[in-house]
Amino acid sequence: MARPTGTTLLVPEVANAEHDTDGFKYVRDEAAAIALASLETQQDLTTDAVDALGVLISTLTVELQQQSGLEIALGNVAGMTSIDKYGENTDIDADVRADIWDGGKTTGALPAGTSLIWLAPTAAAKHNITSTSGSDDGAPVGGGARTLRIFGLQDWDTAEVNEDITLNGTANVLTANFYVIIHRMEVLTSGGTSIN
Structure with missing residues (x-):
């Protein structure tokens, strides 16, 4: 139902009522006009306040996200770690994705089945870790890298795991864990050459 124009205000039962409409009465007087103007002003202020609150919430959300990332990187958030990835x-040839x-280099002939786009494994597997140098050996002790810490994921939905392995020169060393991806390895101990 449309509201009458002018200074008419539809309100619950009040004095000075002229017409009864479904339990409400039209009020025509100066007090009604003032009340209506005040109500509309309050509604405008409320809308402005809600808009301002929305902007404030958006700003605080962005600041919180930025702060959370920093706090995670600083090690201040329990159960979360930050990983910097680089490559x-x-x-990369022109017009080639x-x-x-x-593994994404386009130099030279590519072996059959080589993809320039990294494809995420769908199943976890144990991995053989080896070196191109016989001096990267922890037993017997060699002059290069001796032990490694491997970081990776056992599936795409769980937290990162790690394990330490002792290198065996150019021979394969099988990981204890199954991984869908190994994203980092760190030399823990090394011999006198410290070159890898």
């Missing part, structure tokens, strides 16, 4: 692809990873 390199020194040669390739990811930024060591």
Whole structure:
């Protein structure tokens, strides 16, 4: 139902009522006009306040997200860690799609089945870790890298795990864990050459 124009205000039962309409009465007097103007002003103020509150919430959300990332990186959030990932692809041909990873290079002939786009494994597997140098050996002790810490995921929905392995020169060392991805390895101990 449309509200009458002018200074008419539809209100619950009040004095000075002229017409009864479904339990409400039209009030025509100066007090009604003032009440209506006040109500509309309050409604405008409320709308402005809600809009301002929305902007404030959006701003605080962005600041909280930025702060959370910093707090995670600083190690101040229990159960969460920050991982910096980096990569390199020194040669991507024109008009060729390739990811930024060591296997994405387009230099030279590619082995059959090689993808320039990194494809995430669908099943976890144990991995063989080896070196190109016989001096990277922890038993017997060699002059290069001796032990490694491996960081990775056992599936795509759980937290990162790690394990330490002792290198065996150019021979394979099988990981104890199954991984869908190993994203980092760190040399823990090394011999006198410290070159890898």
